[in-house]
Amino acid sequence: MGLGRRSRPARRGARMIRAAWPRLVFGAALMLAVLLPGASRAEAEDASRVIAIAEDRREAGGALPRYLLSSEAAVRARAALALGRIQDSTSVSLLAPLVADRDAGARREAIFALGQIALAHPGSAKLTPARAPLEHALAATDSLTQDLAIEALGKLGDKASTARIAA
Numbered sequence: 001m002g003l004g005r006r007s008r009p010a011r012r013g014a015r016m017i018r019a020a021w022p023r024l025v026f027g028a029a030l031m032l033a034v035l036l037p038g039a040s041r042a043e044a045e046d047a048s049r050v051i052a053i054a055e056d057r058r059e060a061g062g063a064l065p066r067y068l069l070s071s072e073a074a075v076r077a078r079a080a081l082a083l084g085r086i087q088d089s090t091s092v093s094l095l096a097p098l099v100a101d102r103d104a105g106a107r108r109e110a111i112f113a114l115g116q117i118a119l120a121h122p123g124s125a126k127l128t129p130a131r132a133p134l135e136h137a138l139a140a141t142d143s144l145t146q147d148l149a150i151e152a153l154g155k156l157g158d159k160a161s162t163a164r165i166a167a
Helices: 008-035 041-057 064-068 073-086 089-100 104-120 125-137 143-156 159-166
Strands: none
Touching (some): 041 064, 041 073, 064 073, 064 089, 089 104, 104 143, 125 143, 125 159, 143 159
């Protein structure tokens, strides 16, 4: 098989993904439309489409930071998840304030995203702004947020955080 050629099953898989992509984007848009009663369906579809495309292209900049500031918690949470999946260390400063979000879902996605970025960039100095918000999340009232914060701090690999987790 020549360089750059894919096997028949790989080509078939790629065709299936290309065929399913519109349904996936529409499904995510529909889910956001249900979760966002104040937003119009067109706004929810637009947010979902833009976030999914940015995630697919692995573009941490552009529109994703704008969606982290959305008035809708589901959009903020989805944008945070996308940044976590992209794992770009420049996103840490964008996600750190979201750890204190008023919505538990957005908070959890931001914490998870910071952990994913830390996993991809162990020991990076760009992760430093994540430490204080994650340590603050340890005092959350719900155990799921605390568990996510412990996991994210563990992925940071910061020795000072280890003492804070044990306390």
